Amino acid sequence: MSIFIPNYDLPLTDWISLGITKSSLENVMNRIESNESIDDLDIKRQNKKHISKILREKITRQFGGSNGEERPLLDLVINSLDANENYATNESSDYAISIYVDNKQCEIVDSGISMSLDNLLNEFIIPFSTEKEGIHERGLHGMGFLSTLKYLLQRPLQSEITVHTNDGNSNYKVTFYSSSRDVEDIRMSISKSTTKRSQGTAINIKHKFDIEEIETYLKKSLYEVPSNEASIFLNQTQINTLNISPYIVPVTQTIDGVDHKQNMFISFNNTGVIRLSGQHIPIKDKSTSRRGITISFPSGVKPTEGRDEFAINSNYERCVNASFKIIEDELRAGNFSRKDAAEFITNLTSAYETINRLSDIPNLREMNKLIFEDVHYLFKNNNAGLHNFMPSEGMQDVLTLSAPSYAYWQKHHGHVDEIDRFINEKFSSEKIPSSESENYHKKIRELPNLKPTLNLLKKGAALLDCSLIKLGGSGKKPFFRHNFELFINVDHPLVQGEFDLGKAYNLINELSFSDFSIDDSIIEKHQVDEIAAAYATDQMYKPIKPEVSSNA
């Protein structure tokens, strides 16, 4: 003899109305558990329009933007991660989540803590339900199951969502469907399940899916979930196989007015990307210099509904501060060069919403000391030509930063971009005397290879002051131009020695075509060619490759 198993079918708004008050919830649960009819239940339909509005808010508004099609599926996987009994203990487990997807359906199956009838009616279907809120759960980050109902509104009468639950005591089959694109026409049916299933939850969504997009999105979103926490399979292939050993940083988080210690995970890599994640689910990426970092906030830090930023509150600020402490530790351990650290901190600062300037960083003083302890000169990258001009041993107390980093750091470091001061303080320099003076001709006799260059400058570059400096090393380039001053390295091999036409010609070329680039208005290329041609006509000329010393 077969047992009659009733199917309870109502508009979703009615189920929500029943689920949010104690008396009606108790009443409907008793009826379902004892297979009685619910037709005569008193449902407060006068509240329907308000419940519909809240439900619409939850289903439709949170579904827009990029990845709108795939994102609800990610939230289901996040719910499955929450369902892991061992998650709160941080213990390794064999917990597995399986995702199957083809172009007609997607199914997500886990063996975690499932839902009772009470959970289904009082939490699962209630918009903005907070009962699942806990200090460990990722569900705080997910928009939850309700966001998947948009699939029903996209393809009414065709799409359907079925949830199978088994909490160890009871099995239920819950089906959602809609006859129109209106939230009020979404219906939910509940029946006790006759299918034998193991503990856990299985959610099947019949809908038209783009497999490739879903696979790409889920892989990208889930690959950083630690595999010791859960193995996530997508069409039978594990997608979270990343082997990382992150810093695990305990941070105080205030949840519902109570302080908890939660773990934040920080790992460094060479991806050149700063990634801010919410419990290992990527939320925001920012490009940086060579070193990359992944910072995974705990559940106390909540992403915004659009999942592209975090809500700014004390929990977020504590995590931000803790992350800078880790950067300081890395600096102390010598894992950052000074330049990389300064650039990296600038980029991380701009990635955080709460840090508008370096002085907002709590341990700025310590990091400033570590980075700039022996730095006396701070330059912007646009003075990179100086690095080619100076012997490397002369640049040990110089730090050159990109323009954005320079803007951040220079006021804290207390130095400004002072090339003149740098050169004057470190090296003796001598202005080239007037070309009419005896001293000028004496100097030319000492440095004959410079003569064509100086003639050229005299002819075309009256505004350019020239200074000879002794660098004590050869440097890579013989010239460095700063504003309207041209510094000449008298120790450079092209400058040194008896007159050599090749050296002289190459000096002109260095002047004209090197990376500091003399303006066309000062020296035009045809002038260089004219002088070179004159020399080439007078003597058998062959350009030579300049000899650069090995320590340059």
Added chain:
Amino acid sequence: MLDINALNEISKENLPTATFKLADLTMMQMAGDFSAFEESLPKEFGDHDFTDSYSLIKTTLEEVTSPKLFKNAVTETTELQTGDTVCSS
């Protein structure tokens, strides 16, 4: 049509005022008897007695399965959609 001048005149009167939490009003709309709540509001000039209104909110609060739900609905629709912290209670 809204008459701004009339509203300005009314605002000068000694009208009853009370402060309700937005979350409580949301709760009354979703789970309570909002018509009864509207009826409970004082309607006479000089009447500042909101006892019945607060009593209805208290009764509904005791009856709902998840009192935090409504605060959360307000918080999420403001804080988490803008990224800014607000106080919804």
